[in-house]
Amino acid sequence: MFEEASEVFDNMFKSSFPLTFIVFIPAVLILVSPLPAEAAHEFTVYRMQQYDLQGQPYGTRNAILNTEARTVEAEVLSRRCVIMRLVDFSYERYQKALRQSAGAVVIILPKNMSTMPQDIVQQFMELEPEMLATETIVPVYFALEDDELLSIYTQTLTSSSSQGSSSAAEVLIHTATANGFQMVTSGAQSKAVSDWSITSLEGRLAGTGGEDLPTIVLVAHYDSFGVAPWLSYGADSNGSGVSMLLELARLFSRLYTYKRTHAGYNLLFFVSGGGKFNYQGTKRWLEDNLDHTDSSLLQDNVAFVLCLDTLGNGDSLHLHVSKPPKEGTPQYALLKELETVVSSQYPEVKFSMVHKKINLADDTLAWEHERFGIRRLPAFTLSHLNSHREAQRSSIMDVRSVSPSSRHGAGEHPAGPHVDLRKLSRNTKLIAEALARVIYNLTEKGAPGDLQIFTEQMQVQEEQLSSVVDWLTAQPRAAQLVDKDSSVVSTLEYHLGRYLKDVRRHYVKADKRDPEFVFYDQLKQTMNAYRVKPAIFDLLLAVCIAAYLGVIYLAIQHFGVLYSLVRRITAPKTKQH
Amino acid sequence: MTLFHFGNCFALAYFPYFITYKCSGLSEYNAFWRCVQAGATYLFVQLCKMLFLATFFPTWEGGAGVYDFVGEFMKATVDLADLLGLHLVMSRNAGKGEYKIMVAAMGWATAELVMSRCIPLWVGARGIEFDWKYIQMSFDSNISLVHYIAMAAVVWMFTRYDLPKSFRLPVTVLLGLCVYKAFLMECLDCTAKAILTFYCFNTFM
Secondary structure, three states: OHHHHHHHHHHHHHHOOHHHHHHHHHHHHHHHOOOOOOOOEEEEEEEOOEEEEOOEEEEEOOOOOEEEEEEOOOOOOEOOEEEEEHHHOOHHHHHHHHHOOEOEEEEEEOOOHHHOOHHHHHHHHHHHHHHHHOOEOOOEEEEEOOHHHHHHHHHHHHHHHOOOOOOHHHHHHHHHHOOEEEEEEOOOOOOEOOOOEEEEEEEEEOOOOOOOOOEEEEEEEOOEOOOOHHHOOOHHHHHHHHHHHHHHHHHHHHHHHOHHHOOOOEEEEEEEOOHHHOOHHHHHHHHHHHHOOOOOOOOOOEEEEEEEOOOOOOOEEEEEEOOOOOOOOHHHHHHHHHHHHHHHHOOOOEEEEEEOOOOOOOOOOOOOHHHHHHOOOOEEEEEOOOOOOOHHHHOOOOOOOOOHHHOOOOOOOOOOOOOOHHHHHHHHHHHHHHHHHHHOOOOOOOOOOOOOOOOHHHOOOHHHHHHHHHHHOOOOOEOOOOOOOOHHHHHHHHHHHHHOEEEEEEEEEOOOOOOOEEEEOOOEEEEEEEEEOOHHHHHHHHHHHHHHHHHHHHHHHOHHHHHHHHHHHHHHHHHOO | OHHHHHHHHHHHHHHHHHHHHHHOOOHHHOOHHHHHHHHHHHHHHHHHHHHHHHHHOOOOOOOOOOOOHHHHHHHHHOOHHHHHHHHHHHHHOOOOHHHHHHHHHHHHHHHHHHHHHHHHHHHHHOOOOOOHHHHHHHHHHHHHHHHHHHHHHHHHHHHOOOOOHHHHHHHHHHHHHHHHHHHHHHHHHHHHHHHHHHHHHHHHO
16 A cells, blocks of 8 residues: 555656645545555456266356456346355355356365365365356356465455445445456356367286287276366376376386296286266277277177276275176185285275176266276276265365364364375285286186285386376366377376387377267466446536536636735735835 | 556546647647657657766666666766757747747647557557556656646746746756756665664664
């Protein structure tokens, strides 16, 4: 406030001195002092998801906005931009804004989401799918909070909540001093992105000992999902799965380099894209390999497919199957080995098999293994989550780590979804041990349950896991943002290429006539908040200026009167000389 | 409503000039073209000043907080050209004293208004963003009208040979103030700041 006042003073003094002192300073002080003056503030906003899946539209349909800002407490919300903070966010308020046909909704998120308290995170996570399920024509934006945005919010709050309750004089003063804000986005209307290709990567480790070896496929999808694509970092789901896959690739490629440990199984690693959009990458890969190619590892002897999904936390492991494995099959062997390893080496982990039939009538498939199941390949998904409907699989609150202050006491349920590195490395070792026991047939050969293979030089490298997870969560990996030239894809390709052979890319483009998925652009915008005055203010100003001009006119017309007045005041002094 | 706001500022800035022109009797003397000539002289004088400043006063590379008194003093002295310009305009106009003063001042002030305030108002006041500075700029132009009238009057008085001796000194002082007022304001500002920081420093030490 003081800088503004001194700037005004400087300008005045440079132009004309005495008159400004008498006339202008009181007026300026009255008009400038009540609120700190705010200029236009530019900030980045991230739009809510907009996509069509199998013809069904989801999310917000609109991108442009040019409306005045209000908060939820205001009475009139129609055609206004409603600003809410995350701490005050609730579904009823959101619905209220939509019911009153608001022009837009902007939700302000704290800069560091890991410091949010647990219940707010939980509540928001549950609301995300509901917000996406209802198709809204109103653009919904998310902005990260900073000081200026917060002050804009508080100013809007005070002016919104004081709207209906003051006298005429207060309203007049209010119009002169209050600041309204006009929110304007700079982009265009959103439109569908044509020819977006989702990239997936595959690599293999060939087994030894003849043709027609059984194949084990390890799959993890690398993309993330959240209510806003640019804010979805997907740490646990599925950054943990990808980092575990890379670590398994490293370990087994090491084992396969030595002739003594080169096993008789082919290992196929697949990092799929579009996983959160009903596993598009996997679906097309399967079609290409099974329908369009003559010979592929997937057509011949597939022992089983293991999908890794959300394994970075938690003390339980669930093996999700669509058909319980029959005895004597490799899937059954894996199930038994997992149970063995858990019971003898990791008693703190609760392991169970979850049987869920594939329901083709559902909008989307539950887990990635169901895609393989539909094509009659034996598959399961490992996850620490019990149900595929868990909110944290598709939430922007899934971040790399949470601060200790937001956790409850030790022993209680942990805070928002995040990756716990020790648990991730424990899970990696667990799965690696179980896989090794299946591949090398250790139980039949009489190896004890607590035989540990991956120790000393072969041990799971926690730093490797940590750096991969850190790198993955450093950028948003929504499927709409990762195209084939993206650095995520090329770095993953490079990493896979270090350990595996025949690393190949696989592209999925939506079908032209009946697209399975359609993405839209304008997901990140720059929004400007302009300080505006209410319309009455201009009228008030016009009246004041008209009055002022009238006074000037009268003064000039009757200048003689003024002059003689001045002379009469100064004359007695000269008469005395 | 932002075009309305531009209209408000425009009215605030221009109408007093218009009223002054109409009501001070200048219109009876068909002084319009003489005012325009005065405006042209203003443009010419400003151009000369700018060239002079650009040529002889290189950018001063010194500390950011220290005020270059001598440099700014020399720059302010160039504003004497304003006075000379006013004198030139007035000497070319035959007529009574008031006529000369009013013509010179009106033309000068109008030219300054058009040159320095038109474009900021057009560009800024029409935008979505509201800022008090446009109202302030328009009000400023009113004050500068009065200021130029006073300045022209003082210059005219200075050049009169029948000015009483007792008035010589105040007139000269006023002329000096006209030229150096910006510089004096900066000096006062700097000294006030220095005294204040010195005082605060002493209080807290």
